[in-house]
Amino acid sequence: MVKNAGGNKAKGYARKNMVKGSYALRISEDPAEIYAQVVKILGGSICRVTNLQGIEMNCHIRGKFRGRGKRDNTIIPGTWVLVGLREWEKEASPGKLLNCDLIEVYSDGDKSKLQNSVTSVDWSSFVTNDRKTIGSTSETNDLASEIVFTDDKTMEYKALIDAHLEESKTGNVTTIVMDEEEINIDDI
Numbered sequence: 001m002v003k004n005a006g007g008n009k010a011k012g013y014a015r016k017n018m019v020k021g022s023y024a025l026r027i028s029e030d031p032a033e034i035y036a037q038v039v040k041i042l043g044g045s046i047c048r049v050t051n052l053q054g055i056e057m058n059c060h061i062r063g064k065f066r067g068r069g070k071r072d073n074t075i076i077p078g079t080w081v082l083v084g085l086r087e088w089e090k091e092a093s094p095g096k097l098l099n100c101d102l103i104e105v106y107s108d109g110d111k112s113k114l115q116n117s118v119t120s121v122d123w124s125s126f127v128t129n130d131r132k133t134i135g136s137t138s139e140t141n142d143l144a145s146e147i148v149f150t151d152d153k154t155m156e157y158k159a160l161i162d163a164h165l166e167e168s169k170t171g172n173v174t175t176i177v178m179d180e181e182e183i184n185i186d187d188i
Helices: 108-117 124-145 152-170
Strands: 033-043 046-051 056-060 080-085 098-106 175-178 181-184
Touching (some): 033 098, 046 080
Antiparallel strands (some): 033 080
């Protein structure tokens, strides 16, 4: 057999590993399978999720979604997931959270398909949480757009242009005299 010496991570990106299982949208088939949204990544293989009723749970990320399977199943805060409740556990005590297992990770394209196919569920809480996470990133972009790098010459040019625009708004006509010829800027 030929050795794969194709460079960095070439064997990991091989075609044999790129085949994805099924392309059908996975929906809840059992009452113990519920839709949830990731709130926080706790580390290791655990994340905190909240369901449609607002109950937080610890979600255990199975090995299928880690390692090589992580490429198509990125789990970040705001990601919609399908989780399976652990029926064998007792009710959560006041200081502890329920545990659940990750079954499916929905991509951004799957979110709209899921909303259209499962109409018995009110998705408004997930959608508002998505908007909150999008809004938080746009606030940081607004701060970055306020920073302007200029020098003294650029500031002088900007002041001259602003003054000229202000004069043109008031109706004053600016003329420039060059070599005894009068040039009207508004005619140019």
